Amino acid sequence: xxxxxxxxxxxxxxxxxxxxxxxxxxxxxxxxxxxxxxxxxxxxxxxxxxxxxxxxxxxxxxxxxxxxxxxxxxxxxxxxxxxxxxxxxxxxxxxxxxxxxxxxxxxxxxxxxxxxxxxxxxxxxxxxxxxxxxxxxxxxxxxxxxxxxxxxxxxxxxxxxxxxxxxxxxxxxxxxxxxxxxxxxxxxxxxxxxxxxxxxxxxxxxxxxxxxxxxxxxxxxxxxxxxxxxxxxxxxxxxxxxx
Amino acid sequence: xxxxxxxxxxxxxxxxxxxxxxxxxxxxxxxxxxxxxxxxxxxxxxxxxxxxxxxxxxxxxxxxxxxxxxxxxxxxxxxxxxxxxxxxxxxxxxxxxxxxxxxxxxxxxxxxxxxxxxxxxxxxxxxxxxxxxxxxxxxxxxxxxxxxxxxxxxxxxxxxxxxxxxxxxxxxxxxxxxxxxxxxxxxxxxxxxxxxxxxxxxxx
Numbered sequence: 175x176x177x178x179x180x181x182x183x184x185x186x187x188x189x190x191x192x193x194x195x196x197x198x199x200x201x202x203x204x205x206x207x208x209x210x211x212x213x214x215x216x217x218x219x220x221x222x223x224x225x226x227x228x229x230x231x232x233x234x235x236x237x238x239x240x241x242x243x244x245x246x247x248x249x250x251x252x253x254x255x256x257x258x259x260x261x262x263x264x265x266x267x268x269x270x271x272x273x274x275x276x277x278x279x280x281x282x283x284x285x286x287x288x289x290x291x292x293x294x295x296x297x298x299x300x301x302x303x304x305x306x307x308x309x310x311x312x313x314x315x316x317x318x319x320x321x322x323x324x325x326x327x328x329x330x331x332x333x334x335x336x337x338x339x340x341x342x343x344x345x346x347x348x349x350x351x352x353x354x355x356x357x358x359x360x361x362x363x364x365x366x367x368x369x370x371x372x373x374x375x376x377x378x379x380x381x382x383x384x385x386x387x388x389x390x391x392x393x394x395x396x397x398x399x400x401x402x403x404x405x406x407x408x409x410x411x412x413x414x415x416x417x
Numbered sequence: 418x419x420x421x422x423x424x425x426x427x428x429x430x431x432x433x434x435x436x437x438x439x440x441x442x443x444x445x446x447x448x449x450x451x452x453x454x455x456x457x458x459x460x461x462x463x464x465x466x467x468x469x470x471x472x473x474x475x476x477x478x479x480x481x482x483x484x485x486x487x488x489x490x491x492x493x494x495x496x497x498x499x500x501x502x503x504x505x506x507x508x509x510x511x512x513x514x515x516x517x518x519x520x521x522x523x524x525x526x527x528x529x530x531x532x533x534x535x536x537x538x539x540x541x542x543x544x545x546x547x548x549x550x551x552x553x554x555x556x557x558x559x560x561x562x563x564x565x566x567x568x569x570x571x572x573x574x575x576x577x578x579x580x581x582x583x584x585x586x587x588x589x590x591x592x593x594x595x596x597x598x599x600x601x602x603x604x605x606x607x608x609x610x611x612x613x614x615x616x617x618x619x620x621x
Contacts, residue, residue, distance in 0.1 A: 208610050214619050217620075
């Protein structure tokens with residue numbers, strides 16, 4: 175065993191089957207033909223060392239985490255001004271610093287700035303709908319944005335997505351990679367959304383619902399919602415099978 | 418050091434159809450305010466190893482091509498090393514980044530990477546992992562990101578020794594993990610989400 179490589183041999187707790195949605199959730203129509211039918215094969219996670227891709231501060235622009243300013247510098251977008259903030263932690267409650275978070279969302283009327291979105295609601299000339307940031311040394315992140323609107327979507331019925339923001343999170347290891355969606359507390363559409371309800375665990379779904387936190391609001395400007403993100407944790411005992 | 422799990426994982430949700438604007442806007446020609454896409458599998462002239470192109474398409478259970486997926490790859494350098502975040506003495510190639518990502522072409526569904534052929538990973542007890550590239554796929558309709566692993570058809574002998582492939586029972590579709598060599602340095606790796614050819618996905 176090369177002592178120098180000892181650090182590389184930590185492994186990661188498995189993906190929690192009780193928390194994540196199943197692949198096949200037919201109420202969400204798109205999953206019907208895009209869900210593998212076979213159980214994934216479990217293997218020892220040789221690649222689970224701490225060698226995930228490293229992003230650096232100068233990979234990002236100074237306004238990348240301010241969606242109220244990062245698309246149009248001359249005027250501000252229309253909608254409810256909010257801050258989304260929280261921590262990225264692992265299951266051991268260890269903060270994850272320097273973690274890249276990317277978000278994307280509809281504007282305040284429920285329209286994405288994407289060629290695939292042809293909802294009638296208007297685009298906002300001052301709003302792009304994307305942002306990214308790195309967590310600080312204590313795992314903290316924040317975005318300034320506009321609260322996204324709900325929108326109808328084709329799923330075979332009268333389906334409306336609750337207001338949500340997409341999150342892409344990197345962690346320290348490729349195995350911690352996560353894409354998810356954040357909702358807003360009090361939204362009556364959450365309980366009838368087939369995508370939100372693909373999570374068959376009340377507490378797990380609850381953990382995707384951000385909570386109003388006035389203590390972090392900016393006086394007379396932004397109100398704040400808190401959303402913590404928990405990634406698969408490192409097992410502390412190294413498995414020493416790598417040369 | 419002992420740790421205990423005290424928090425619950427945040428559940429996954431589908432990336433939906435509009436992931437491009439958040440993850441890889443320039444790739445599909447969106448006039449983004451981001452100065453760059455973060456898809457850092459950058460090969461410089463100094464990167465060591467044999468240049469290869471890998472590409473493929475993703476098929477759903479109707480045999481329709483999935484055109485809206487995001488594909489990320491993760492691989493060792495030419496010499497079998499990942500870059501280390503914690504170890505400055507890492508033997509890895511400083512000019513190779515291990516990670517890259519792209520999206521399927523919105524019209525053809527084709528994804529492709531220009532990278533280097535990964536080396537062999539040597540484990541203890543003379544065990545090895547044959548050259549391979551991990552892929553992670555997300556898209557509308559995929560509730561949790563799918564991990565699969567691409568091996569090379571021109572590494573038959575090493576593939577037989579690979580300790581992950583050895584664990585896969587004969588009944589599973591091992592063939593689905595072996596990329597075809599189309600020409601020198603060019604490999605095709607199609608992914609089948611369902612059906613007779615369903616790709617082997619991993620819980621790692």
